[in-house]
Amino acid sequence: MDRQLFKKPFTLDSGITYSCPTCGKLSLQLDKDKFHSSETSSTRKMLQEDYWEDDWRTSVYTAILVCRNTACEEHVISSGTGFISEEPVFTSDDRYTYTSSEYVCLFEAKFFQPALHFFDIPSNCPEDIKNPLLEAFSITLLSPSSAANKVRVAIEHLLTNFRIPKTTSNKQKKRVRLTLDTRITKAKDKNIVLGKLEDILYAIKWLGNAGSHSSSEITLDDVFDAYELMHHVLIELYQPKNRLNKLAKAIRKRKGPLRK
Known part of the structure; x- marks a missing residue:
């Protein structure tokens, strides 16, 4: 980019x-x-x-x-x-x-x-993660703040795809929504890769939060930072499996090491 x-x-x-x-x-x-x-x-x-x-x-x-x-x-x-x-x-x-x-x-x-597209979204990325990113792309130059917030939304959907709870029961036994901070903290206990990405997930959250407040001035560079971070997250979570599966099939078909 x-x-x-x-x-x-x-x-x-x-x-x-x-x-x-x-x-x-x-x-x-x-x-x-x-x-x-x-x-x-x-x-x-x-x-x-x-x-x-x-x-x-x-x-x-x-x-x-x-x-x-x-x-x-x-x-x-x-x-x-x-x-x-x-x-x-x-x-x-x-x-x-x-x-x-x-x-x-x-x-x-x-x-x-x-x-x-300001970065390539892996082909096997779920639609509910991909869609807010495409929305962010469409408004990047018009409203960097709104675009940053859309990336934050994509993180929420990503955690849901990995079965990180969105709600919990309070003392009155009513369902209440968990903050994104809490969900990111819970993610590291449920998924090793998400745990390694914790700092990046928090960084995207803070950029998205700033985009939600009119008092915070989000620049194009801030949005591009969010895109680079999000791209890394998607590569780590979705592309490696795809690449390794292709490599394994190629080696199996050749019945030995690949010649490069």
């Missing part, structure tokens, strides 16, 4: 390439013929004033990105915002030219449909 790809604005000539949400290949590129931008209402009003400056312009855009993998050719809709930036002009030997600059149109993506 290239964080900088989503943290930096792009130009129409940036040539950026994303991973296709359908085939997973690094082959999703902007179709410049299907890119459209319009200046915002505030910009159009400001242009009528004598004091306006070029770098005050703002805009919105819609675009189509196309997967260049001929076996896929998925089309993805993107939308976002634009602004003008005064950029330095460099000489042919890349030295900064202090007396020269130009205005450049920069764009920031806020939405993709189908949503881009």
Whole structure:
């Protein structure tokens, strides 16, 4: 996952390439013929004033990105915002030219449909864990706080899949909901792998908690941290079995060691 790809604005000539949400290949590129931008209402009003400056312009855009993998050719809709930036002009030997600059149109993506996948979810990951992660992917750039909270929801579902109780009986013999802290603590006594992942599960919980509170400012980096942690959890819990089963079948079929 290239964080900088989503943290930096792009130009129409940036040539950026994303991973296709359908085939997973690094082959999703902007179709410049299907890119459209319009200046915002505030910009159009400001242009009528004598004091306006070029770098005050703002805009919105819609675009189509196309997967260049001929076996896929998925089309993805993107939308976002634009602004003008005064950029330095460099000489042919890349030295900064202090007396020269130009205005450049920069764009920031806020939405993709189908949503881009910020990490690969193992194919045998249960749907109730996968779905909140896909929801998180769809709102990552629009609302990092909401995305972080969705990852926390995925952790709740993950613990349920491993039969970690969601409720307990209180002194009045009424069922009460267990906190996520308590469920993570119980998990280490029920599953060795979950026990080894305890610190990571707590870290995701705290990031998700921060995303739930309006007073906490969750950044894109915070969400990408949550994604990296969650990816590791899913690999440890779901991918090793898959990989080992394939390896065992290959060795059995060959009736001996594999030649690499």
